[in-house]
Amino acid sequence: MINRLRSVLRVIAGSFTMQAKERATNQFFVGTLLVLPIIFTLLSVGTYLYGGKGNFGLYAVIGAGMMGVWNANLWTSGRIVEGERRGGTLSMLIASPTPFPIILVGKSLSNAFASLISLVVTFATGLIAFRLELDIANPAAFIVSLLLTLISMTCFGLVLGSTFVLTRNAGDFMEAANYPIFILSGLMFPLTILPAWLRPLSSILAPTWGNLALGASAGLVADNPWLIDLYLIGLSLAYLMIAQTLFKKVEYLVRRDGSMEVF
Amino acid sequence: MSQWIQLFRSGARTGWSNIAVELTPATVLGSRIPRTILQAVFFILISYAAGGSELAKFALIGNTMHAAVFHSVIEMSVVIELEKWLGTMPYLIASPANWFPAMMGRSLAGYVEGLVRILLVLLILVPFFGADLTALDLLHAAPIFFVTVASASALGWLSGAISLPTRWGMLICNTIGYVMMLTGGVNFPVTALPPVIQWIGHILPMTNGLLAIRAVIDGASYADTSGLILNEIIIGLVYGALAWRVFTHRLNVARQTGNIEQF
Numbered sequence: 001m002i003n004r005l006r007s008v009l010r011v012i013a014g015s016f017t018m019q020a021k022e023r024a025t026n027q028f029f030v031g032t033l034l035v036l037p038i039i040f041t042l043l044s045v046g047t048y049l050y051g052g053k054g055n056f057g058l059y060a061v062i063g064a065g066m067m068g069v070w071n072a073n074l075w076t077s078g079r080i081v082e083g084e085r086r087g088g089t090l091s092m093l094i095a096s097p098t099p100f101p102i103i104l105v106g107k108s109l110s111n112a113f114a115s116l117i118s119l120v121v122t123f124a125t126g127l128i129a130f131r132l133e134l135d136i137a138n139p140a141a142f143i144v145s146l147l148l149t150l151i152s153m154t155c156f157g158l159v160l161g162s163t164f165v166l167t168r169n170a171g172d173f174m175e176a177a178n179y180p181i182f183i184l185s186g187l188m189f190p191l192t193i194l195p196a197w198l199r200p201l202s203s204i205l206a207p208t209w210g211n212l213a214l215g216a217s218a219g220l221v222a223d224n225p226w227l228i229d230l231y232l233i234g235l236s237l238a239y240l241m242i243a244q245t246l247f248k249k250v251e252y253l254v255r256r257d258g259s260m261e262v263f
Numbered sequence: 264m265s266q267w268i269q270l271f272r273s274g275a276r277t278g279w280s281n282i283a284v285e286l287t288p289a290t291v292l293g294s295r296i297p298r299t300i301l302q303a304v305f306f307i308l309i310s311y312a313a314g315g316s317e318l319a320k321f322a323l324i325g326n327t328m329h330a331a332v333f334h335s336v337i338e339m340s341v342v343i344e345l346e347k348w349l350g351t352m353p354y355l356i357a358s359p360a361n362w363f364p365a366m367m368g369r370s371l372a373g374y375v376e377g378l379v380r381i382l383l384v385l386l387i388l389v390p391f392f393g394a395d396l397t398a399l400d401l402l403h404a405a406p407i408f409f410v411t412v413a414s415a416s417a418l419g420w421l422s423g424a425i426s427l428p429t430r431w432g433m434l435i436c437n438t439i440g441y442v443m444m445l446t447g448g449v450n451f452p453v454t455a456l457p458p459v460i461q462w463i464g465h466i467l468p469m470t471n472g473l474l475a476i477r478a479v480i481d482g483a484s485y486a487d488t489s490g491l492i493l494n495e496i497i498i499g500l501v502y503g504a505l506a507w508r509v510f511t512h513r514l515n516v517a518r519q520t521g522n523i524e525q526f
Contacts, residue, residue, distance in 0.1 A: 027434040035434070039441040043450060044309055047322075050451040051313030176294040179301035188305070189312035 011098050015106030019080070023114060032071040037118040040064040041125040044188050049130065058134055061126040062214050063187035068118020069150065070181060070207050072111050073157040074174050080107050081164040094251060101247045104161055105154070112154045119146070137219030145217050145225050148232040149210030155239035156206045162246035187211055206235055267364040274368025281345070282372040299330050299380050300387055307392050310450050316392070318451065323392045324477055325449035327384040328408065331377035332415040332447075332469045333440040338373025339419025340436035342366060343427060343510075356514050363507070370416060377412045396480065404479040407492060411472030414499025415443070418468050421506035427513045428522070443469055468502065471495040 023029045044060035081104075084090040093100050126132040136142045160177065182188065184198060185207035191199070202208045213228040215221040253259075286295070303326040310322035343366075346352040355362055389396050422439050426432035443449075446456065446464035453464050453474070464470040475491035485492070516522075 027431050031434045031437060035438050036441065039438075039445060042445055043306070046445075046455070047309050047313045047318075047450050050455045051310070051315075051318055053313050056313070176298040176301070179298065179305050183301060183305050183308065188309045193308060193312055 008102055011102050012106035012109070015103045016110040019107040019110035020114070022083070023111065029072070029111075029114070032068060033115060033117045034121060036071065037064055037068040037121040038125050040067055040188075041122045042129060045126060045130050045132070057126060057130060057132040058218060059215065059220050060188055061122050061132065061134065062119075062218060062220075063211060064125075065119035065122040066149075066185075066187050066207055066211050066214070067182055068122065069112070069115040069210075070153060070185075070187075071178065072115030072118065073108065073153045074160065074178060074181075080104060081161055094254060099247075100251065101158065101162075101243065104158060108154045108157050108161070112150045112157075115150070116146075135219070136217065138217045138225060141225040141229075142214060142217035145210070145213035145229055145232075148229050148236070149206065149213060152206035152210060152232045152236040152239070155236045155243065158243035159239050159246060162243055162250050181205060181207055184208065185211055204235075206232065206239070209235060267361065270360055270364040271368040274365035275371045276368075278342070278369040278372035282376065296383060299334075299383060303327065303330055303384050303388060306444075306450055307388070311392070314451075319392045320396065321452075321477075322450045323384075323388055323396075324480065325447075325473060327381055327388075328411060328469060328473050328476060329444050329447070329449045330380045330384050331408070331412045332443060334380055335373055335377040335412050335416045336419035336422065336440045336443070337433075337436050338376065339370050339416045340423035340426070340432055342369045342373070343420075343423030344432045347427065347432075356517055362510075362514070366420075370420070374412060374416060377416075378409070381408055381412075400480045404476045407472055407476045407479060407488075407495075410492060410495055410499070411469055411476070414468040414472060414495050414502070417499045417502035417506055418443075421502050421509060424506050424510035424513055427510070428517075443467055446470065448473055465494075466498065468495065468498050471498065 041061055041064040044064055045057050048054065048056040048060055081090065084093055093103060123134055126134055160174075164174070183194070184202045185205050186194070186202065187207060191202055191208070194202070209228055209232050212221060212223065213225050213232060216223040216225040216228060303323070306326050307319050307322045311319035314321075343352075346355060355365070385393075385401060389401075418439065419436060422436045423432060426435045429435075446460055446467060447453070447470040448464065453461050453470060456464065471491045472495040475488040475495065478488045478491070479485070
């Protein structure tokens, strides 16, 4: 059992490092971690200031950071699979005795931790460009919520990543999947402006609760961040179970049809 | 002249073939259309949260224009990037045929797709966010939409020419697209920006065109907005001329040094 755990951790560490090396030269990551967070912060805070709602500044800054984190995660799931496919290594990874999801977990976690940079960038942009007061009411809760949000988003990314194995158009679908998540999670505006029938969809998304937990820790939302953190843990476990089931099904399909290289 | 027409046609045919491969029903319905509409919805909702329905209407017009402009900037850049990545650039350079009409033809499909995007955003979103916008007002402004997308294409071409010897083409043109969103008065008026940013906005395509479109929709005549339209055309021509110079220079350097495949 210990040996098994050790080998799993070794695979995760190896894929974590490998992904970090690949990321260093990847223009998409430079874009999603450095460029887009600056632009989204300027756009959203600028719009709120123009509309006379400067008090939404910190909310927009956290939302822009979350968008960066999500972008990095979604790009992760899609681009990793697409990269392996284009590099001709996906079939080998699927065929290897090490379960593919474990490799994907290592790579996803690597990107998730790197995506924290986007949060730093959005806070710096808010501070420098708009001189916003970025006081966090409960720093300890903020850090814990942030870590749980990262883990939860990674797990959600795994659910999507499993389906990306099936298509060569993962990149296209990934781009399209971004904005529905931003909208449904209320990353840049209060969820109350969305129609009520969309709320159930919002409530099953990790970014919604991550944003809420961070907002509550920052003192922007009157809620208990620790309770929301518990929900995030539950959500992560649910995502993991769904991802595992999906991976098994997808893996069976591509092995049965031998369709891995057909695209 | 007939040779130019032939080259333009041949380029256009290649462009359409490329796009026909990409645009399967799955990618159109699952990615292209949702991405275009939902990106616009996202920014319109931020404006709605910040300034109510009036600012949402403002953002609707801005994002309609930006959806097409963003696409055409990227597509023009992609035309050059694609030749590079597919390894066909050396043949284009070595061929005695003039590259200009061929490249113009290649970008036609992207231009048309940009216009289709405008139509899509307007058709789907005006009933929700358009309030008092009428089809007649929008049709009245249609020629300015055409001019503005063409003008933005020139910037895309310049971006492609600048990034030709690098691996950062997609990042550069995406950044340009988002910067235009920030400086072009898409979500809030240009006048709300600091003077330096306003100045940058006015030397980029779209800003003047968008101002003209808003004015025409609000009832101004073409004579009233002729200055803005003329500015948009001049800016497009200047960027087009610059792109021509930079691209020619790049090709000459590539011929002299034989390094076109090093990037």
